[in-house]
Amino acid sequence: MGYNFSAKVTQTLFSFVFVYLFKEVVLYTKFKKILFLKRIYKEWRALFWILPVCGLAQVFFMAKGIQNIPFFLYNMYSKPHPPRDSFAVYLVKLPGGYYDHKQLTNREQEMLLNSVGYFDNLSRDGDGTLQSINNRFAGRISPRLLEYFKENLYNNAGNLAAFPQWWARYFKQVSGLKAGPVSVVKSYVTASAGYPKSVHDSVLFTVQLK
Amino acid sequence: MARVIFSWLFIILLYFFFNNSLLSQLQEPVLIAPGSDNTFWLAHLLHIPQLLSKHWPALIFDMLLTTSCLICIILPMSRSVTWITVTGVWILFICYSSAAGKPYAQIGYLLAPLPFLAFKENRFDLLWNLFRYWVCLLYFSGGLYKLYYGGFFYGDNMSQIIWQANADWFVFHNTGTSFEIKNYFIQHPGFAQRFYRLATVTDLLMIAGLFTKRFDRWLLVALIAFHVANFMLLGISFAEQSLIFAAFLPWPAWGRYYNSIKSDD
Secondary structure, three states, X not given: OHHHHHHHHHHHHHHHHHHHHHHHHHHHHHHXXXXXXXXXXXXXXXXXXXXXXXXXXXXXXXXXOOOEOOEOOOOOOOXXXXXXXXXXXXXXXXXXXXXXXXXXXXXXXXXXXXXXXHHHHHHHHOOOHHHHHHHHHXXXXXXXXXXXXXXXXXXXXXXXXXXXXXXXXXXXXXXXXXXXXXXXXXXXXXXXXXXXXXXXXXXXXXXXXO | OHHHHHHXXXXXXXXXXXXXXXXXXXXXXXXXXXXXXXXXXXXXXXXXXXXXXXXXXXXXXXXXXXXXXXXXXXXXXXXXXXXXXXXXXXXXHHHHHHHHOOOOOOOHHHHOOHHHHOOOHHHHHHHHHHHHHHHHHHHHHHHHHHHHOOOOOOOOHHHHHHHHHOHHHHHHOOOOHHHHHHHHHHHOHHHHHHHHHHHHHHHHHOOHHHHOOOOHHHHHHHHHHHHHHHHHHHOOOOOOHHXXXXXXXXXXXXXXXXXXXXXXX
């Protein structure tokens, strides 16, 4: 009896919600959408034709999995993250211990340590830019133009060599520290209780603040 | 309305300034990160980030951008200055992302000023509606991605995301309320994954905004809750993204209220 009653209530409630949503979403909005498109067609013909082109471009870049602004891809954190026993982190080491970079703002942290991760990747095996340039343009444009692309889209050895000094200038600005040696190290945080850091650090570079 | 949006944008630029993130504050970055984005490539081939990595050009750029944004607040109908402001924030986005090594996902401040480029009021109205649809579709696509790539179905996903995103945070913090909350989520993957799924449903529900404006206040609440949760669990700030909230604010009602006050005077 109780079960039948609650089932009936649920059914009635569901019917109401369904009818309401159907009315709202399918009937009302269908007309509204058509009216909106009609309005664009009447008031701004160029935009009316640009819209489907933009829509197709967005779908194309989504399918390719490559962001080309303004066609943004909002796929952050969408892939499964398999369990890890440890996770690599970049830390700033001062003579008295590690500098707590988490006290900095999001943007300062991004500029300070994301760039370090990028630098580390570039120093080890590049970031795939050269390969992308070759894939997209090799054989399609003149060798001179291809060289120009490579020169302007890729960080050369000089850029990499200059990175630690740039990093020191920016770190000095955001940390307020005036002088002393600073090292940037790569270490690992383990997934066990309390999330301890590995005792081993590999130094990426050391700079002297002045 | 233009005054409110550009004041909001100006506050975001101030936020950049106080976060040492305007181009002249970046201390002349030496690395570029064009990634695989063709627009970034074009900007780099035109030497824009390379030029604006130098101190004086960057300082002039920052001054031009902040001044033009201020002018947009004082003289909202000035289209040429609006163009400068809008172009400026997009260039700022490209140059900052290139120096930081990856594109930043906070893009609200890029999208909201775009409708003000329209010369006529009816065209502005069309662009504002399209901006709103764009935001809805972006978040909806975020939900679809979580389904398509399988994050939604992977039971440990949220707890792993929280642990990996906070790994360096744990080096300095292993006590306190914030630690306890994050630790609880990591130690209870099933519980954490409910939040991930709730976030996916929130993303997917944004599609409703494509069909009707009747749920806008709920979509706004959902978006704010989504970003606050991101901030608390993953430490992702949403100051720059906050301008997307403008798409769901009741501007017509505020306009009528403002006009009624004006006529009373």
